[in-house]
Amino acid sequence: MEKIRTRTAPSPTGFAHVGTAYGALFNYAFAKKNNGKYIIRLEDTDVKRNVEGAEKEILASLSWLGITWDEGPDSGGPHFPYKQSQRLEIYKEKVKELLNKKLAYEDDGAIKLKGSQDDIVWEDLIRGSITFPASEVNDFVIVKSDGYPTYHFAVVIDDHLMEISHVIRGEEHISNTPRQIALYKAFGWELPKFGHFPTLRGADRKKLSKRRDPVNLKIFRQEGYLPEALVNFLCLLGWSHPEGKEIFTIAEFVDNFSLDRVRKAGPVFDTQKLDWINGEYIRKTSDEELVKITLEHITGDVPEDFLLKVIPLIKERMAKLSEAQGLLEFFWQQPAWTKEIFEDPKSLEHLASANIALSGVKVWDLENINKALGEKIVKNEFKTGNFYMTLRLAMAGKRITPPINESMVILGQDQVLHRIHDAESILVSVESPEIQ
């Protein structure tokens, strides 16, 4: 059986894009599933558009997602170099070949390939037979007047030389394919197999745009999406697990991958489901691991072992790691209350009896706190929910918090009593107007 080799060929013209990751995922999975090799090649022949540092960022983002490559600009390989700007000599040599065969000619400083005489047809791996009339494949530039090859020319030469067996790319390349096939034919080279997966769409159903859509992989990291979750989500766009599973690892994706389960229609990149998936992954992550990755989303000097104590309290409350800060900051920062937040007219009573109950707790643990507070609630006939809301407000200054008794255990008796006292004095001062 022929050797399977796939590739992703990003241009270092900016940040790492979800579309790049999406395509990388399919190529990676197809290669791995079929015992093949996955290659990354940099297409940097447009000198003006190259951006400093983009190469590094793209590679870093892909490996953050857990995608690995067998050959590439950083790791090297038998077909080195993997950067088109370093392969200029190769292209020059190949142009000569076409010039000699009289299949290409010079025109205004550039070199053009003569268009196709025949209709161009190929059997697309994902879409079936696709035909373009010969009239659509006119003469086109293969070497620019600055001496650099155009995209079409460099792609074909590199894919051939790097023995790429399956060219799997986005559907926006469908109309490029006839020209590239014409090039293969001009050289007399064997055609690779082509497969065109759908492009990701924005809410407007147009292809993802830098302006309107969240497409920078770095942003996802900053927002606190786990790479495993993002990958999982991406896998679900245009592809579905044969058993209908929604949550699975990249390894499982590879095991189950096949091109015939790839849909043709372009999916809308709607991150609502990503949030759910991310939550699922957060809940599956161990506390220790979660602490490590949450740390970079916490501002302030919060020790790791402290985070380890509170992380279980918010684990099932977070969809994104970036929410940790808001959920936890009351632990290391006394809330700035205003009287308005204590809406319950019984707030003061709640606080007074909580104060008494908690002052009397000898051994400060959850069991004793529960017991002390429970007795007070019964005795004073408080409504449990209301009572705890007042307490929650006193501790955290907000209505949405981790479980409050557990939180108080961690906060410590002194701090808890201190906050109750402060909250009380705010209420007292409010309820004692000047008339007094």
Add this chain to the structure above:
RNA sequence: GGCGCCUUCGUCUAGCGGCCUAGGACACUGGGUUUUCAUCCCAGGAAUCGCGGGUUCGAUUCCCGCAGGCGUCACCA
């Protein structure tokens, strides 16, 4: 405009001629558990399968038109 690709609940999708009075997931709504929020557990609404013709005993599934959407028409990739 030419050429090409695509078209199932709001979104992601299953479906490859009868099992579909179209299944699942997210989101949404209602309920239960619960000290808030979540988690978890039930229940529910939600697609006349873009439209019109065929083929067939029978079409979401096959064929042909049309419409709409998207892509592409660079010395960008």
